Amino acid sequence: MLVLTRKTNQSIMIGDEIEISILSVAGDKVRIGIAAPRDVGVFRKEVYASIDADGTAPAPAAEADAPEAGADQPGAAG
Numbered sequence: 001m002l003v004l005t006r007k008t009n010q011s012i013m014i015g016d017e018i019e020i021s022i023l024s025v026a027g028d029k030v031r032i033g034i035a036a037p038r039d040v041g042v043f044r045k046e047v048y049a050s051i052d053a054d055g056t057a058p059a060p061a062a063e064a065d066a067p068e069a070g071a072d073q074p075g076a077a078g
Contacts, residue, residue, distance in 0.1 A: 011021045021033040
């Protein structure tokens with residue numbers, strides 16, 4: 001496991017198309033934004049485990065557990 005330290009408004013890139021942004025930190029909660037292609041599923045781990053346990057295939061992120069990529073990031077179009 002790679003462990004990185006980031007501050008608010010900093011990002012991490014995964015490959016060329018997935019960006020993980022730190023939107024805010026408040027106490028023990030970190031709010032992150034994930035910009036990924038629509039064909040990449042993005043789920044909270046407990047949701048993914050539940051889907052996997054049901055034997056159903058996860059839907060892409062835009063249809064499942066997340067709002068449209070970048071829709072809630074400051075300065076993002078959408």
